[in-house]
Amino acid sequence: MTSTDNQKSPTTTSIVVGHASNAGRWMLQGGTIVALIVLVLFFFLMRPDVFLTFVNVKNILYQVSILAIIAGAQTVVMVVGDFDLSVGATSALAGATAAAAMLGGWPVPAAIVLALIVGLLIGLLNGVLVAYLNLSAFIATLAMMTSVVGLAFLVTQGTTLFNFPPEFNELGQGKLFEIPLPVYFAIIISVILWFVLRYTTLGRRWHAIGGSVEVSRLSGVNVRRARLLAFTIAGFVSAIGGILLAARLGSASAVQGEDNMMFSVAAVFLGMTIVRSGAANLVGTMVGVAIIGVMSNGLNILGVNAYVQQVVTGIIIIAAVTLSSLKHRER
Amino acid sequence: MTSTDNQKSPTTTSIVVGHASNAGRWMLQGGTIVALIVLVLFFFLMRPDVFLTFVNVKNILYQVSILAIIAGAQTVVMVVGDFDLSVGATSALAGATAAAAMLGGWPVPAAIVLALIVGLLIGLLNGVLVAYLNLSAFIATLAMMTSVVGLAFLVTQGTTLFNFPPEFNELGQGKLFEIPLPVYFAIIISVILWFVLRYTTLGRRWHAIGGSVEVSRLSGVNVRRARLLAFTIAGFVSAIGGILLAARLGSASAVQGEDNMMFSVAAVFLGMTIVRSGAANLVGTMVGVAIIGVMSNGLNILGVNAYVQQVVTGIIIIAAVTLSSLKHRER
Amino acid sequence: MTLLEERPEVRPVDVPALAAHDIVKRFDGVHALERAQFSVLPGEIHALLGENGAGKSTLIKILTGVYAPDGGTIYRNGEKVDFANVRVANAAGVVALYQELSIIPTISVAENILLGEQTPSRGGIVQWGQMRKRAKAQLESINQRKIPLNALAGDLSPVQQTMVAFARALATDAKVLILDEPTASLTDTEIVELFSVLRALRDRGVAIVYVSHRLEEVFQLCDRLTIMRNGTHIVTKDVADSHIDEVISLMVGRNANELFPERGTATDEVAIEVRHLDGRRVKDVSFVARKGEVLGIGGLAGSGRSELLRILSGAQKHVGGEIVVGDTVLPSSPGVGKALEAGIALVPEERRSQGVILAASIQDNIAVANIPTVSTAGIVSGAKISTITKRGIADLKIKARSPRQHVGELSGGNQQKVVLAKMLARKPKVLLMDEPTRGIDVGTKAEIYRLIRQLAAEGTAIIAVSSELPELIGMSDRIIILHEGEISGTVPAEGADDELLLSYCYGKHQS
Amino acid sequence: SSGGGDNGGGDDTTPPKVVAFTSGNQTPIGAWWVKDVEATAKELGWDLTMIQGDFDFQKMNPAVESAIGQGADVVFDGFTDIASIASISTAAKDAGIPMFAVDSGTEPNDAFALNITTDQQGIVDQTMGAISDAIGGLEGKTIMVIGHDPHAGIRMRSELAAEAVEAAGATLAGGEIQQVVSPATGRTEALALVADYLAANPNGLDAVWVGWDDAALGAVQAVSEAGASAVVTGCDATSEALAAIEAGTMLATVEQPWPLVNASVVDAITAYLESGTMPSSNFEAVATTLVTKANAAEITPSDKLG
C-alpha cells in the first residue's frame, strides 16, 4: 500500500460476473419443471383419452388444492430458513375445532374464526419457541406436532365429527363455473402469499433472514419479529387448509390430512431447485405441488398398485431433485 | 527488512488459563439431565410403590431398547450435520425382510444377514444421494422413507407377518439375568457407536464434517466418503433395530415402529443440549431416550388418558429443550 | 485523489458524536473489555488500533447494540443512551460495517444495499423502482458502476461483496460510521475509492471510526487515533503527532522489531514443479519453487491467485498440465488428503469458513488435519493430539485459555495461528499460504513472517499469496504476478520495484 | 400380604387378576371397549390391569408381558390382531395363563382359549347381496373393492368380496383390490381412488364395495361429485355412514354386535375363573346385521356404543 500514483488505476479489473449461458443454466435449473413436463407427457401418452381431459385436470386441481395451501404455509417458513413440521397437525386441529364448534351450535362464521384463531395461536407459539427461545425449528415444531395431534384427539374425542351445516360444506364442495371452490381458495391464497413474499418489506426481510440470520440482524432487521410472523402466518394459513379439508370431506378427524406435512415439505424442496439462489419460493412450490398431484393421479389412472405407487413416488421425488442438483456438482 | 537471529524465537507460551465457572455452566447446560431427574422424581413421588421397582425399571429399559438403537443410528448421521428420516422405515423393512425370508424357509441366520444387507443398502443409497449427488438430506431421506415403506408393504403384502422360529423370537424376548436381551444389544451397540464416534479416525472425521464441511475438506478429510459411511452405518444399525423389534414382537409389519423416526430425532435433539458445542452426541442421545421412555412409562402408570399423554409429551420435550437453550440467550 | 493526499485541516467540535465510558465486557471469564474508553468527534476519522484480541470488534459491537455491556455507559452527542439492538443504534445514526460479515448471498445486490429499515416502501409494499435507483446511486457514489443490481450478491467476487456491504453502510445516512477492517479483502483500487468516500463524509461532519491493521492507511486517512491493549484504553492522540514506530510499540506494549526478517538462501533443489497448469481461470501456469524459497504470488483481485493455490492443494481439480512434488506427479484431482500426504499444505484465504471450525476446540481443529498422524489402526490417541496441540500453541504463541477453548472465541490473529498450527503439524514440504496476514496486527504479522523464514530455513518451500505489495516484497525471495490467470511477470523480491509489479498486475507482460 | 389380616372380615378369596389390553384405544370402538371392560371388572370384582397401546406394539407388548409376569389369572385381548401380539401369546402360554379375545384375528388360533369375532363371509354375503339387489344382479357389472391389508378383518373380507365379484361374473375394477395405505388418510385416499377411476372410465363403475365406513364415505363423495350412479357399501355402522344411508347417498353398511360379543367373552372368562371350564371351541364367528335405509334408524352407531 505504499505505492504512490495509483490515480489512474481506478478503472476496470475485478468484476468477473458472467451472464453467459443463462438459457442453458435455466434449463438445468429447471430440472423440476422438466420433471413435471415429462410426467405430464408420459401420462398423456399412456392415456391420451383421459389424462388431459377437463374432468381429470379438474380432478387433479381439486385433489391438490388443500396441499397447495398448506405447502404455501410451509414455503413462508422455509423462506426464512426454518421448517414447520406441525402444519399438518395444525390443519387437523383447526378442522376439528371448527367442526366441534359447529356441532356445539356455533354459527358457521364464528366457528371458522375460532379455528383460524387456534391456527394463529399455534403458529405464534411455534414462533415464540423458535424466534424468541432459540429452539431449533425442527424439534420445536416436531414436539408441537405431537401436542397438537393430542389436542385434536381431545377435541374430536377420537371420533370423526360430521353433520356440518350445508353452507360450511359448500366451502369445500361447492363449484363456480364447474371448478370446485377450494381450487379458487388455493389460487387466491397462493397469489397473496406470492405477493407478500415478493413485494412487501416483510417478505423481503424473510428472504434476507433466510440468506443469513446474522447479517440481517447486524443490518438492523428485526429478525425475531419477522420469524415470529412467518410461523404465525404459517399456522394461520394451515388452519385455512384444515378448515377447507373438513368442509371438503364434510367431516373432521384428529389425523385428517396427516400426509400434507410430508408432502408440503417435499413440494417446497422440489420448488427450491428452480431458482438460482436455491431458496424456497412460491412458484416453485406450486410446481412441486403439481408434480405430486400429477404423479398420484396419473398412477391411479394407470391402475398402479398402491404400494408400488408409494415406491414410485419416492423415486420420482428423488429423480426430480437430483436432476436439478446436477448443476451444483463440483468436485 | 532486517533482524537477525530468528531461529530461536518461537519459544515461550501464553496459555491464559481460567477454568472458573465450569460447574455452574454445566448445570445450565445440563437442562436435559435436570429434566430427566425431575421426571424421575416426579413419577417416583406419585407412585413410590411402582415407579422405581425392579420390574418397572426393567420395563422401561425393555421399552426403549429398540428406540435406543435407532436413536444411536440417528446420532451418527446428526453428528455429520445431516438427518435421516428413513431410519424408522428402514428398520421396518429390515424386520419385514427377515420375517418374509424366514417364513419363506430361510434359516434364521441367513434371514438376518439378508435383512442387514437390505438396511446397509438403503443407508448406502441415502449416502450416495446426500454425499455424492448433493441432495439435501432432508428431502433425500424423506423420499427414501416413502419408497422404503412402500417396499415394506410389498414385502409383507400389507399384512403383519408372524410365526417365526423360536430361536429368532428368542433374540427379542429372551432374558439373561432377568434382563431382556434387547437391553444388552442396545447397550452393546451404544457402546460401540460411542467408541467409534469418540476414539476412531472415522468418528473424528464425522465430528469435523459436522463442524464445517469446507474446513474438513480443506484439511484433507474425504468428506464424501465419511458422509457416505455415516448414512450406511445408520442404515445398518437401523436394520439391527428393526430385526430386534420383529423378534421382540414376534411379528413384522410395514409400519412397525413408525414413531421411532420421530422419537429418535427428538432424543438426539434433547441430547445435543448437554454438550457445550451443541453437537449430537451419544451420551446425550441416551439421556434423551431415557426421558422419552420415562415419560411414556410414567404417564401410563399414572393412568393418564392417551390423548392427554400425547399433549404432555410434546410439552415436556419443549420444556426440556427450552431449559437448556436459555443459556444461549443473548440480546 | 491519492492515498498520500494531504490531509485537510480538521477542527472537530467538542461534544463527541459517540463516546464510551468504562465499558466492561466478559465472555465466559475472558475479559474482552476492561473499563474501555473511546470517543469520536463529528467530522473526524478516528482510528481504533490494537493487537489482535485487544477488544476492538467487541467494543464496536457494544457501541452498536449487538452486545449488552456488563458495565459502563455510552453517550451519543453527550446524552446517555442504551442501544437495545442494532436497529435502535442505527436509528440513532450509529452504523457499523462489521468485521468478516458482509452480505446475504441469496438476495440481490440492490436488496443487500437497502436492507431492513432502509428498504424503500409505501404501506409495507416494497418500491422496487425506487430501490434500484437508490442502490444504483449508492454504488455510483463509491464508483462501483459495474456491479449488477439484480445479481445475487453471492455471485459477486469477494471484493465486490465488500463494496456492496460498504454501500449498505453508506445507505443508512449514518452520523457515526464505524468500519471494522473494511480493507482487509480489498486491493488498492477499491481502497482509493473507499478513502475518497470517507473523506467526503468526514467533510460533511460524519464521525468515522476506522479499524485497521494496515498502519500506513491509518496515517494516510485518519485524524486521530486511539490505541487499545488487553481491553483497555492506552492513548488517544492526533495522528499528526504520532509516529508509526511509536504506535506499534504502544499497541504491542513492547518495542517493535523490524517487521520483515532477513531473507534466507534458497537451495537449488526443486520442491514443487508446476507445468502448464490450466484451471477454471488459471491458464498455462508454469513455475518451480525450491526448497527454502519463499515464492510470493501477486495480482489483482480475481486474477486467479487463490484458485492456483486451491489447485495445488488438491482442493480443486485442474483440467490440464501437471504438478510434480519431489518425484510424484499428482493426479488431476488428488483431493486434499492425497496432496497433504505428498507434502503440500494450504492455509486458506477465508479463515472463518475455510480455516477453522469455529464451534470446535483448538485441539479438535488441529486434529482434523492430522488424523493420520494422531492415530494408529484407525484409533485416535488423545495423548498425541494433546502433544501436537501443546506444541502448536507454544510454537506459535497462541493466546488461549486452554487447548479446549473454542476457536470461535479467539481473536482473528489467534484463529489464524490455529490454522497455521494444524498445517505445520503435518510438516509440509510445500506450504501454500493465501493472504497469510489478512486481518492480523503488526505484532502477529512480524511473528508470522519470522515463522515463514524459519520454515524456509528448515527447507520448506513456501508459496504465499498477498494483496499487499510491501508484504509481498518484504517476505518473498521471488515474486510471480498473475494477470487474468496467466503469469505476467516473475521478479526477484530483493529490491523489487513497486511500479513494475503494479504494471504486471494491470496486465503488462514481462518482456 | 403378610400383615393384611386385620381387616379381612372373612373374605379369603383374593379377587381374580385380569390383564386386559387393546391396541385400538384411539378408535371409538376401542375406547368403548376399555370403558365396558372397566365397568365389567368393577361389577364382577376383578383386579383389572388395563393396558392401552395406540397401535404402538413396541410400547404395549412389553407392558402387557410385564403385567403377565407379575401374575394373572386371565389375559383379555380386545381388537388386537393375533399377528401383532405373538410375543404376548408366548408370554401367556409360558405362564400358563389362558387368553380370551374379542375380534383378534379372523381364523382359529391356538393362542386363544377363545376368540369371538364376526363372520366375514356373512358380511360379504350381506353387502354383496345388497349391491346385487340395487344394481340388478352382479353379472357383467364392474365393481371396485377397496381394502386395507394391515387390518386382518378388512383384509379378509375384501378378499372374500373380490372372490364374490369374480364368482358372480362381474369385473373387478382395476383388476385387483384397491388398497388404502394409511388409515389416517383413508377417506381422502378412497376419494382419490374412485374419483380418478371415474375420470378415466366415466360411468364405468356400478358399485364400490369398501371394507370399512370411513373410507366408504370417501367413495360416496367421489361418486356423487362425479355424478356417477355407482352404489357404495361399507362396514362398521358408524353414525356418519348411517346418516349417509338415511340420506340415500350410501347403499348399505354392516352392524357388528360388539356388545354382545364382548358379553359372551366375559361370560366365558367368568366361567373359567369360577370353575376352570374352558370354552368348547376356541373360535366363534357371530352373525352380523345388514344396515340399509330400511333399518338404519334403529341401529346404534358403533361410535356411540359407550
Ligand SMILES: Nc1ncnc2c1ncn2[C@@H]1O[C@H](COP(=O)(O)OP(=O)(O)OP(=O)(O)O)[C@@H](O)[C@H]1O
Ligand atoms: N463471542 C465471544 N466469546 C468469547 N470470547 C470472545 C467472543 N468475542 C470475542 N472474544 C474474546 O474477546 C477478546 C477481544 O476480541 P475482539 O474480537 O474484540 O478483538 P479485536 O481487537 O477485534 O481483534 P482482531 O484484530 O483480531 O479482530 C478476545 O480475547 C476474544 O477471544
Ligand SMILES: Nc1ncnc2c1ncn2[C@@H]1O[C@H](COP(=O)(O)OP(=O)(O)OP(=O)(O)O)[C@@H](O)[C@H]1O
Ligand atoms: N466457483 C466459482 N464460481 C464462480 N466464480 C468463481 C468461482 N471460484 C472463483 N470464482 C471467481 O473467479 C475469480 C478468481 O478467483 P480467485 O479466488 O482465484 O482470485 P484471487 O486472485 O485470489 O482474488 P481474490 O482476492 O478475490 O481472492 C474470482 O473473482 C472469483 O469470484
Ligand SMILES: [Mg+2]
Ligand atoms: Mg476484530
Ligand SMILES: [Mg+2]
Ligand atoms: Mg484470493
